[in-house]
Amino acid sequence: MLKRALIIAAIFVVVIVIFFNWFKKDTKKHSPSATAEYAEGPLKIKIDYCRPSAKGRIIFGDKATEALQPYGEYWRLGANEATVFETNSPIFFNDKKLDAGKYSLYAYPGEKVWTICVNSDWDRWGAQEADKSKDVLRTEIEAINDAPIKEQFEITLTPIDSNNTVALNFHWDKTSVTVLLKNALGE
DSSP states (O other): OHHHHHHHHHHHHHHHHHHHHHHHHHHTTTSOEEEEEEEETTEEEEEEEEOOBOTTOOOEEOGGGTOSEETTSOBOSSSSBOEEEEESSOEEETTEEEOSEEEEEEEEOOSSEEEEEEESOOOOBSSSOOOGGGEEEEEEEEEESSSOOEEEEEEEEEEOSTTSEEEEEEEEETEEEEEEEEEOTTO
16 A cells, blocks of 8 residues: 555656646747857856747836836746856956856846846746845846837847956846946956
């Protein structure tokens, strides 16, 4: 009897694992994976994220507008898994020092200002809010709400100068937010 119960439990676990993996893969059809990379000299930055689409919805706004992402509420800066940020070198993230490593990024979008958070727990899936006690950095960035409309969420890394200063940009719908990243070596 115990042997039969263990076999049934094992089958149940296998079915759950298969379903969960199928579900994760299926969601990528709607919000495909993407990577933003920067590699110049000693500095290498990589961001893995998923790209949701607007599909005619209100993206950012007050709760009363039924926005997909209400102002002031947690957003994982993409879809599916946590958005993963890696740097091989210490950097300044909007003038705040960030050690080399692998992190998750998330935000609290506001109408005029976004709070961007860097968290040590990078291996997360789903929309549940990150554990704030694992935040290694938080910074506030001005939002631009009249950017050209972008149907699908996009993260870009654009070099600004020859000193490894990079613009990290989050752009979706008509909202754009840019964080300056700078190599911290040699400070």
